[in-house]
Amino acid sequence: MPGARSPVGASGPQVVTISHAGFNRAWAAWIGDRLERRGLSVVHQRWYPLDDVPLADYLRDLLLAPGPVLVILSDWYFQLGPRSHDEWNHALRTVVEPARDRFAAVSVTTAPLPSATTVFAAADLTTVGETEAERRVLARLGLPTDPVPPPVHGDTRRAPRYPADIPDVWGGVPRRNTRFTGRETLLGDAYEALQAAGRGAGVVTLHGMSGVGKTQLAAEYVYRFGAEYDVIWWIAADKRVTCRQRLAELAPALGLSTGVEYGERLRAARDALRRGDPYSRWLLVFDGADEPDQIWDLVPTGPGHVLITARNPEWGEHNSTLLEIPVYDRDESVAFVRRRAPRLSYGEAARLAVALEDLPLLLDQTAGWLNDSDMTVEEYIELLRGGIDQDVVRVSADFPLAFQTGWSILLNKLRETVPESVDLLRLCTFFAPGAIPVRLVRDLPPDTLPEKLRGLVADPVRWTRAINKLRQYAVVRAAGVGEREVRDQIGDVGPGLPGDTLYMHRMVHQIVHQDMPEQDHRDFIEVVRRALVAADPHRPTDTRLWPRYAEITPHLKWADVLRSTDPGVHTLVLNCLRYMYLSGEYKAGIKLGGRALAAWKTLLGETHPRIWDVGYHYANLLRAVGDYAGTEAIERAAYEQLRAERGPQDLEHLRAAGGLAASLRHLARYDEAYEISRRQYAAYRELLGEQDTRTLNAQNNLAVALRLFGRYEEALDLDRRTLEARRLLLRPRHNWTLFSEINYTTDLRLLGRYPEAESLQSQSVRVHRIVMGRDNPQTLRAEYNLAFCLYRAGDRVRAGELFSQVLESCERVLGDHDPLTIMFAAGQSCFAREHGDIDQAREISEQVVSRHLELLGEGHPYVTGTRANHALILRGVGERDQAHVLIENSLAGMTAAVGERHPWTLGCAINASALRSLVGDPEGAATLTGETIARATEALGRTHPLTLSARIAHAADLRGLRDAQRAEKTEGEALDDLAATLGPQHVHTVAARSRNRPYWDFEPL
Known part of the structure; x- marks a missing residue:
């Protein structure tokens, strides 16, 4: 069966x-x-x-x-x-x-x-x-229960002990932690290492920072594998005297006949272990053996095994296999927290694990307290930001020493032995927790440092000794190799000394930072500020230097740079803001920019030049996430005040003018934006000449304004000139040059020059990915433009794949409500409507309209245009009447917003004519397409794809009026022009020849 x-x-x-x-x-x-x-x-x-x-x-x-x-x-x-x-x-x-x-x-x-x-x-x-x-x-199992047959000759293996029986000799082992979680790989690695070791070499050291669970892991090893041993003896090994005493106590437990003098017992026990008599299967655990130099000679040799727990990795110098014990994996953290605090959900446990960086001791003591509290996890995490206080943790028998107490003891010990290591540790807390680039301090001239750091930094031996002592006690660890490889690639560091970059756990960082004399605080924070200023490469627009800025920016908060009056520190902050804008780190940049603006107004005064600088960068970041009204308010205030104080030709005023024009463009106030951009461009040309980068930026922005007006030929001419100049003045791979390529190919595409646009944009995308990275917002823009180029050129398979890919990437990088994501979603919806899942297209389209409305408000052409797109979806699912009402409203709204000759209005008219025909108004349809042809010809030319679509649509409307002669003539002329313009086999030409009525997609720019 x-x-x-x-x-x-x-x-x-x-x-x-x-x-x-x-x-x-x-x-x-x-x-x-x-x-x-x-x-x-x-x-x-x-x-x-x-x-x-x-x-x-x-x-x-x-x-x-x-x-x-x-x-x-x-x-x-x-x-x-x-x-x-x-x-x-x-x-x-x-x-x-x-x-x-x-x-x-x-x-x-x-x-x-x-x-x-x-x-x-x-x-x-x-x-x-x-x-x-x-x-x-x-x-x-249905097996015979007869006695087991005698062993095969030569089979000398020892059977595992029955788990309910304890070994013959058992002493000092902590109770088993019934909440022990995970660590399966580590337990297996320790077991394999001990089993594979030769006689006398079975020593494994579990090392790691305090609180990582080394003792818990050793205890679990004993219980999990204890059936394979006849002797298990646990030794507290933090001091030599107690270690000797516990080893001596093993002699009577082994049944050895010795005198009462404990030195004699010690020698007897070690000799018995070495000989494996009376027991060869023994396991000794040396717990807390942080000073190998003091007790290494007490570690026995013989046929058994030794397991050591220590913060100090120097046991590797004493014939021990090292196993580093890291913090929990996130899955282990969550499982452990939910056992310790069953009331917490998976998500709450995960948030606590993130806040405590998966450190087992802290997870135990905080989750234990939370489980008996009504406080939410969010409230508790906020409370912990002020420090780990004894009143908000619960000590358990498994982790009996409070985290803060344990670290205070360790710091006192360091202070007594190598005091300069404590100085270095305190210095590190003015960098962000995590990876700490202490080499930046070593790069400073020693004579600029406080006395207590001067000798340490200048003397490689003392520096190395201090680093090694911190590593011995697992207070810090060396950062990953990959970080150094990045620094080597950007030419930032040579071979260096040990400890160029250290890693410090967030909670260790917090405790050390709190326990610091005021004078050290004042001295060390200035040192770190100067180190960060010295590390600034001063070229945030250079993508090759972005790894340096990525390393610097996390530390600005911890060095409290916004309280500094040093002009060098101010320049550092502004350069980091510029980097954050260009690299797409918008959220972090907005937080820094907002704090800098508030702090500097208090520190420097409302009208200090730095206020205009930081306001400009802050506004750029706000604009990038769609806060156009807030951005306009900041920039208009700067624009008007600087104009009043310094005049219209002042460079600071002109920079503010460029920012204000950008915000006005997003708010669809195109006339005012164009006028400001035109004046700015003219002023820059007069003051700086045509080849200055600021003039070229203004020229670029003027082209954007023209493109939004629908004046594509003029925009193309300006973008071509900007691109050529940037290639000469900057370099072909500069991010501004690459941005000009996006603009130029967009113009080509909007003019119907699809093969040219696709060819240049394909090459540009490859360079973008190499230079700026695949997740950079500018790279995503380039990929999105390429998707449209492919779509218009007729390569629908590649276009569809790229539309989906770029939308998914943008949602992951910037979020669902970012303006760029909404723009990409609009394109994906249009493609899905014609070549994918219309139900998916409808769902996406509804979100696009809603989010545009939320971001831009009623009456904005992007809201109107995406509603026009949605009308096509309603038509496609049979809701003709709703589609007709929506497209007529969109046509009226777009006409009011940008005028009757704008390409967006002309496109709405083409779609509206189709709906009029469908609902039984052929006269209205023909009238509308006739008017559209005239306006499109005037605005774009007779052979522009939009004009050709209107001509094909008008032929269909004439057939609907039974005016066959005019319909044939109009259609024939349009087909000839389509074939000549796009090619006889282009998808639009083929569709028109098959009498498929053309449609128009609104594309937010």
């Missing part, structure tokens, strides 16, 4: 899969050994389901194994995840019940389990001895 298994042993050795939680590894090892001694093959499957995969899927995966599946049931098996009993019951009934003949189970717990676990008919192993437990396992 399907799903039934053959009797065990009926056809030779059979495979049994044992599914177990890592917590129950000892049981799995013992059961597996019992089965293997009877000739069966055993596969161990560690059970560790993740939250984002249904339980039923994991259980079905077990059925893929050959033979029976033996599940070791315990509360740990069901807590991993963790999952509710209801979810477990549903999965067990869905998967296990129909395949109960494939599953067997044993229970090793007395804790309550989900009610549906009765489907397993589990054998209870909790209250029986080894012989009876073995019999029950065999019986549950």
Whole structure:
């Protein structure tokens, strides 16, 4: 019958899969050994389901194994995840019940389990001895329960101990942490390293920072693998005297005959361990052995194993295998927090893990406090920003020392041994937590530094000693190799000294920063400010230098640069704001710009020149995220005040004019924006000449204004001149040059010169991706323009892929409501309407209209234009009357907004004529297309694609009026012009020849 298994042993050795939680590894090892001694093959499957995969899927995966599946049931098996009993019951009934003949189970717990676990008919192993437990396992699997046959000659392996039995010698081991989470790979690595080591070399050191859970990991190792040892002895190894004492106490526990003098007992114990007599399977744990120089000679050699926990990685110099213990993986953090604080949801646990950077000790003590509190996670995280206070943590038996207390003890110890390491540590706290580029301080002239740092920075030996001491105590660690590789690529650093970049945990950073004398605070913050100023490459527009700015900007807040009156610091802030704008770091830039504007008004005065500087950059950032009204207010105030104080030819005033014109363009106040841009361009030409970068920027912006007017030929001429000049003055790969390429190809495309536009934009996209990165907003603009070029050129497959890709990227990088995302969504909706899923197109289109309305307000041409696009979707799904009303309103609205001869209005008219024809108004349709042809010819020329579309549409309307002669003539002339302009096989030409009525898509620019 399907799903039934053959009797065990009926056809030779059979495979049994044992599914177990890592917590129950000892049981799995013992059961597996019992089965293997009877000739069966055993596969161990560690059970560790993740939250984002249904339980039923994991259980079905077990059925893929050959033979029976033996599940070791315990509360740990069901807590991993963790999952509710209801979810477990549903999965067990869905998967296990129909395949109960494939599953067997044993229970090793007395804790309550989900009610549906009765489907397993589990054998209870909790209250029986080894012989009876073995019999029950065999019986549950349908195996003979006869005594195990004698071992094969030469088989000398030792069987794992029955898990309910403790080793013959057991001392000092902490209680097992029933909330222990994850660390499966680390436990496996430690086990493999000890098993693979030769005699006398079985030493593994678990090292890492305080609070990372080294002791907990060592204890779990003991419980998980303890069945393989006859002796387990735990030693507190923070001091040599206590270490010697605990080793001496091992002698009587081993049954050694010695005198009462503890030195004699110590020698006897070490000799017995070395010889492996009376026990060769021993495990010693040296916990907290942070000073290897003091106790390395006490570590025994012999056939057994030694496990060491320490902050200090120098155990690697004493024949120990090092395993660094990192903070939790995020999944481990979330699972642990939800065990410690069951009231928290997955999302709340994740937010707490992010705030505490996954440090186990802090997660334990904060989650423990939160679980008994009504405070929200958000409130609690905000509270922790002020420091880890004893009143808002709960100390548990598993992590008995409060985080702050433990670090205070460690800092005192450092202060007593290597005081300059504490100075360096305090200095580091004026950089942001995380990766700290301390080499920036070393690059400063020593004579500019405070006395206590001068010798440290100038002396490589002292510097290295201080760094090494911090690393020995795991206060900091070396940053990743990849960071140094980046610095090498940009020519920022040579071979350097150890500790060029250090990593410090956020909470360690916080504690050290709080515990600092006032004089150190004043001295060290100035040092870091000067280091950041010296690191400024002063060219934020140079994409090659962006990695340097990316390294500098996180540290501005921690160095409190906005309180400085140093002009060099002000320049640094302004350059970083410019970098943030160009690189797309808008949110961080807005936060910095807003704080700088407020701080500098107080510090420097309302009319200080720096206020105009920071206001300009701040406004650029606000405009990038769509805050056009707020931007206009800032820029108009600067524009008017500077004009009144300094006159219309002042360079600061002209810069403010450019920003104001940009905001007015976004607000659709095109006439005023054009006039300001025209005056600005003329003034720059007179003052600076045609080849100055500011003149070229003004020329670029004037072309934008012309494009928005629909004057595409004029825009093309200006953009061509700007592009050529930038290629000469800057370089072909400069980001401004690349931006000019986007503008120039946009003009070409809007003029119907599709092959030229696609060719140049394809090349430009490749360069954008290399120079600016795939996620830069300007790169996304270039890709979006290429998608349109491909679409207009007839390559719909590539266009569709690129439309989707660029929208997804923009949503990920900038968010759903960013102006660029909304623009890309408009294009995606239009493409999906014609060549994809019209229901998806409708959903996207509704969002585009709504978000444009929210961002720009009623009456803006972008709102009107995207409503016109939506009318085409309504027409496509059969809602003709609604579509007709919407397109007529759009035509009226667009005419009012930009005039009757604007290409946007002409496009709305083409679409409106089609709806008039559909609802039975052929006369109105023909009149409208006739008027549109005249206006389009005047505005764009007889052979522009928009004019040609109007001519093809008018031919259709004439046929609707049964004026066949005029229809044929109009259509024939239009088809000839289409073939001559776009080519006889272009999709638009083919569609017109097939008498498919043309439509127009509004495209926000």
